[in-house]
Amino acid sequence: xxxxxQPSEVTAVEGAIVQINxxxxxxxxxxxxxxxxxxxxxxxxxxxxxxxxLEETGRFSSFLSRSDSYGYLLLQELQMKDSASYxxxxxxxxxxxxxxxxxxxxxxxxx
Amino acid sequence: xxxxxxxxxxxxxxEGQNVTLSCEQNLNHDAMYxxxxxxxxxxxxxxxxxxxxxFQKGDIAEGxxxxxxxxxxxxxxxxxAQKNPTAFYLCASCVVGNTEAFxxxxxxxxxx
Numbered sequence: 001x002x003x004x005x006q007p008s009e010v011t012a013v014e015g016a017i018v019q020i021n022x023x024x025x026x027x028x029x030x031x032x033x034x035x036x037x038x039x040x041x042x043x044x045x046x047x048x049x050x051x052x053x054l055e056e057t058g059r060f061s062s063f064l065s066r067s068d069s070y071g072y073l074l075l076q077e078l079q080m081k082d083s084a085s086y087x088x089x090x091x092x093x094x095x096x097x098x099x100x101x102x103x104x105x106x107x108x109x110x111x
Numbered sequence: 112x113x114x115x116x117x118x119x120x121x122x123x124x125x126e127g128q129n130v131t132l133s134c135e136q137n138l139n140h141d142a143m144y145x146x147x148x149x150x151x152x153x154x155x156x157x158x159x160x161x162x163x164x165x166f167q168k169g170d171i172a173e174g175x176x177x178x179x180x181x182x183x184x185x186x187x188x189x190x191x192a193q194k195n196p197t198a199f200y201l202c203a204s205c206v207v208g209n210t211e212a213f214x215x216x217x218x219x220x221x222x223x
Binding site: 030031032033040041042043044045048087089090091097098099100101102103104106 | 144151154156167169201205208211213215216217
């Protein structure tokens with residue numbers, strides 16, 4: 001089986017830094033991805049970690065520790081437009097490598 | 112412009128009716144997915160296809176059916192056997208084994 005656990009909600013103020021965690025249990029591991037989804041919209045890809053360490057893309061960074069089965073998304077210099085749901089995702093073991101998602105973290109950025 | 116298109120954006124269905132949601136992509140991706148999203152919830156996998164004329168059930172396939180006759184198209188039929196079909200349906204495509212999936216804008220289905 002496979003499961004990806006995230007906190008359901010996080011709140012922060014504009015300009016702050018927030019970290020959204022994801023712990024996973026998978027029978028095989030093929031990397032961890034992060035997606036952003038605004039209300040009523042389509043999820044959009046943010047980042048991918050295949051190896052341990054930090055990947056940085058502008059204000060967003062993502063970290064992975066395979067030994068701890070843990071990753072996080074770090075959002076810096078928060079803006080109101082960052083209010084959205086954030087999902088971690090990972091492919092399942094097997095030839096199909098279907099992409100499965102965590103339950104999502106609703107981030108609210110306050111002025 | 113390359114992308115993935117779902118239609119319609121909103122759909123209303125009477126109980127007991129089948130309805131088909133369209134998903135078309137011109138990204139030349141082999142893999143296509145259907146997910147269901149309920150309010151405040153994550154994405155649950157309904158069906159997956161990684162090649163034409165082949166598809167696999169996901170976690171919640173009961174009451175749904177799909178076809179993959181063309182690489183570009185992966186329509187989803189919500190049948191009358193699906194007891195709670197009201198939800199937001201998302202179609203996605205990607206390169207097989209890749210984790211960067213591209214999503215359509217979704218279809219919001221409401222049973223009336």
